[in-house]
Amino acid sequence: xxxxxxxxxxxxxxxxxxxxxxxxxxxxxxxxxxxxxxxxxxxxxxxxxxxxxxxxxxxxxxxxxxxxxxxxxxxxxxxxxxxxxxxxxxxxxxxxxxxxxxxxxxxxxxxxxxxxxxxxxxxxxxxxxxxxxxxxxxxxxxxxxxxxxxxxxxxxxxxxxxxxxxxxxxxxxxxxxxxxxxxxxxxxxxxxxxxxxxxxxxxxxxxxxxxxxxxxxxxxxxx
Amino acid sequence: xxxxxxxxxxxxxxxxxxxxxxxxxxxxxxxxxxxxxxxxxxxxxxxxxxxxxxxxxxxxxxxxxxxxxxxxxxxxxxxxxxxxxxxxxxxxxxxxxxxxxxxxxxxxxxxxxxxxxxxxxxxxxxxxxxxxxxxxxxxxxxxxxxxxxxxxxxxxxxxxxxxxxxxxxxxxxxxxxxxxxxxxxxxxxxxxxxxxxxxxxxxxxxxxxxxxxxxxxxxxxxxxxxxxxxxxxxxxxxxxxxxxxxxxxxxxxxxxxxxxxxxxxxxxxxxxxxxxxxxxxxxxxxxxxxxxxxxxxxxxxxxxxxxx
Numbered sequence: 001x002x003x004x005x006x007x008x009x010x011x012x013x014x015x016x017x018x019x020x021x022x023x024x025x026x027x028x029x030x031x032x033x034x035x036x037x038x039x040x041x042x043x044x045x046x047x048x049x050x051x052x053x054x055x056x057x058x059x060x061x062x063x064x065x066x067x068x069x070x071x072x073x074x075x076x077x078x079x080x081x082x083x084x085x086x087x088x089x090x091x092x093x094x095x096x097x098x099x100x101x102x103x104x105x106x107x108x109x110x111x112x113x114x115x116x117x118x119x120x121x122x123x124x125x126x127x128x129x130x131x132x133x134x135x136x137x138x139x140x141x142x143x144x145x146x147x148x149x150x151x152x153x154x155x156x157x158x159x160x161x162x163x164x165x166x167x168x169x170x171x172x173x174x175x176x177x178x179x180x181x182x183x184x185x186x187x188x189x190x191x192x193x194x195x196x197x198x199x200x201x202x203x204x205x206x207x208x209x210x211x212x213x214x215x216x217x218x219x220x221x222x223x
Numbered sequence: 224x225x226x227x228x229x230x231x232x233x234x235x236x237x238x239x240x241x242x243x244x245x246x247x248x249x250x251x252x253x254x255x256x257x258x259x260x261x262x263x264x265x266x267x268x269x270x271x272x273x274x275x276x277x278x279x280x281x282x283x284x285x286x287x288x289x290x291x292x293x294x295x296x297x298x299x300x301x302x303x304x305x306x307x308x309x310x311x312x313x314x315x316x317x318x319x320x321x322x323x324x325x326x327x328x329x330x331x332x333x334x335x336x337x338x339x340x341x342x343x344x345x346x347x348x349x350x351x352x353x354x355x356x357x358x359x360x361x362x363x364x365x366x367x368x369x370x371x372x373x374x375x376x377x378x379x380x381x382x383x384x385x386x387x388x389x390x391x392x393x394x395x396x397x398x399x400x401x402x403x404x405x406x407x408x409x410x411x412x413x414x415x416x417x418x419x420x421x422x423x424x425x426x427x428x429x430x431x432x433x434x435x436x437x438x439x440x441x442x443x444x445x446x447x448x449x450x451x452x453x454x455x456x457x458x459x460x461x462x463x464x465x466x467x468x469x470x471x472x473x474x475x476x477x478x479x480x481x482x483x484x485x486x487x488x489x490x491x492x493x494x495x496x497x498x499x500x501x502x503x504x505x506x507x508x509x510x511x512x513x514x515x516x517x518x519x520x521x522x523x524x525x526x527x528x529x530x531x
Contacts, residue, residue: 153334154305154345158352158402160395161331162387162414163462170461171336183392195395196402198356201309201349201368 001030001121002094003128004037004114009048012090015111016049019060019087024049024113025079025101026066027093034128036114037092039066045092045113070097076104083108118150136206136213142199144185149202151178157199224363224409228325228381229297230269232530234410234439239495240503241524242299242412242441243515244271245291247282253290256282259512260294266519268527269297271328271412271505275306278338285319292323299383300324303332308348309357309368316358320378328383328412329354351384352406358382359407384408386440388425389418390462397428404438411438412505415445416490417453418464426498435500442494445507446487446514450474484514491522 016022024046032038046062053060063082068075070093079101083089088109091098094116102110118130133150139157140147149155153171160179163170167180186192204210225231233240243266245259263270270291274284288298300319307315316327331351335343349357349368357368358380365377386400400411416422422442429435447453450473457465469486476482491504504524508514519525 153336154331154350155347156331156350158350158399160390160392160399161351162385162390163331163334164390164392165461165463166391168461171334177391180392183395192395192398196398198352198402198406201353204348 001033001119002096002116003034003118003120003130004031004094004116006036006041006045006092006114007112009045009052012045012111012113013049013052016060016088016090016109019109021061021063021086022049022088022090023063023065023079023082023086024090024092025070025097026064027070027091027097028066029069029071029093031093031097031114032066034122035126037094042066042092045090049090067093067097070094070100073100073104076100079105134207135202135204136210137203139199142194142197144182144189144191146178146182146185148178148182151176151181155202157202224359224379226325226362226379226381228269229530230299230326231381231409233268233528234502236528237502238528239524240269240439240441241267241519241527242269242271242503242505243267243512244273244505244507244509245287245512246273246276246510247284247287249279249281251282253282253287256287256290257294260291260296262513263515264294264296266516266525266527267296267506268503269299269326271299271301274301274303274330274332275338276301277333278305278335278340278343280339285315285322285324288319288324289322297326298324299326299328301328301330302354303330304347304350304354305332305335305345308346312349312354313361313368316361316378316380320380325379325381326383327358327380328385329358329408330385352403355382355384355403355408356406363407381409382407383410383412385414386411387414387462388416388422389414389464393421393425397425397432397434400429400438401432401434404434408438410441410502412441413443414462415443415507416494417445417456417469418466419490419493421464422494423498426500430500435502439502440500441503441505442491442498442501443505443507444487444490444494445509446511446518447473447479447483448511449479449483484518487518488522491518491524495522495524 024042026037026042042064046064083105090113091101092113098112119132120130122128135149164177169175169177272284272287284300288300291298329351360366362379365373384403450470453465453470473479
């Protein structure tokens with residue numbers, strides 16, 4: 001899932017400092033699961049903003065709504081009437097949701113309340129970690145199910161580099177060396193010979209370097 | 224594959240090679256580089272020119288290589304994968320060759336986190352293994368990285384790579400070295416050796432696989448200026464091992480700088496006499512280039528061989 005984190009409330013407040021009434025839109029998708037922009041977080045953000053503005057003697061009116069998914073036009077459409085009389089929309093979704101709102105309500109000022117961090121999963125409650133680099137050309141079958149594109153700080157495909165020591169990456173003792181993990185796993189699977197195969201460079205045109213990507217499934221298209 | 228590299232001729236002749244390192248400055252004057260090159264000229268066969276080492280912005284390695292070359296010393300241009308994509312790399316390689324560079328050392332490069340621009344974006348379009356592989360293909364098969372033909376004047380570099388016997392997983396270090404040799408590396412410079420026992424074990428594994436017969440390995444040594452410097456590396460530099468005895472020896476020395484030089488000379492002599500399969504030394508006197516001639520001379524490696 002997409003992992004996002006809230007921006008500091010004062011930063012969000014600064015984006016809407018000239019507004020009298022705003023709509024805060026949460027999202028029931030990924031950001032609910034990672035506790036950044038679900039219904040509860042949206043209500044808390046709204047009340048924090050109201051309190052801040054009240055203390056400044058410049059009260060703010062808020063309306064809140066949590067969409068099933070902000071990355072889907074049919075759920076964004078449901079905001080309809082709520083948008084009309086607000087000065088701005090604060091999205092508590094990932095960057096996709098913010099853009100869907102901005103596209104749908106193109107005469108409204110739409111601001112992000114979250115920083116979209118990465119795609120990953122949770123380890124223990126309250127902890128998430130990055131697992132996929134969205135490279136568009138998965139190679140996990142060659143690296144023991146561990147992604148060097150995003151988990152190696154240098155995205156090395158023929159690792160480990162000379163900075164790997166005691167299982168950790170050179171950038172920090174808190175970061176596992178992805179290639180040590182790959183080595184350990186391949187070793188346990190009896191497939192170390194695979195690591196001797198030369199891995200060619202990535203085709204980055206399948207990643208962001210090919211421009212914004214699209215995925216099409218004609219078999220499920222309705223029109 | 225033969226190149227015009229003087230370093231290659233010396234190594235292929237079976238002579239024990241000596242390389243050193245010149246770190247370009249954080250400004251735009253070549254005066255210091257030229258001074259160091261002139262000072263080292265008769266004492267080393269070639270010098271590495273570091274490429275924005277520890278991710279600190281410095282005068283370019285290729286430009287510095289030209290200065291060094293004009294002082295009569297053969298440069299080994301270092302190229303890291305951190306700062307250039309495959310387009311910029313090839314362009315710089317063609318440019319370097321046109322300027323007379325004949326040796327390239329391929330490295331991953333230190334992460335930018337350690338440098339003076341920690342908020343920069345790293346590139347790592349290709350890794351050091353791939354750089355070695357494609358450099359060899361440029362020379363031997365006249366192909367750009369993409370596979371497009373180089374119609375004429377392909378760059379014909381003597382290709383170097385690095386190996387770190389002190390990084391982990393230790394068992395895989397020799398295998399990865401072999402992978403680099405298979406990709407096309409012709410000479411290898413190792414990370415600074417402080418833990419001689421570990422280096423000996425590494426070389427034993429190298430010999431078991433016969434890698435020393437397929438590549439020239441130059442053992443990396445670094446004279447230490449103080450016990451604090453040794454301690455700092457011991458605690459803070461990932462992929463390096465500094466034994467406590469070394470720190471203690473420097474700590475107890477009356478003149479630690481002298482002691483650092485003595486230790487370095489002892490190491491070189493030990494490696495040359497006792498460790499089979501090592502074809503030279505790479506003296507990394509970091510920010511202490513002045514000491515290189517003395518180390519070379521007192522290690523019994525002076526004068527250097529003449530090459531036509």
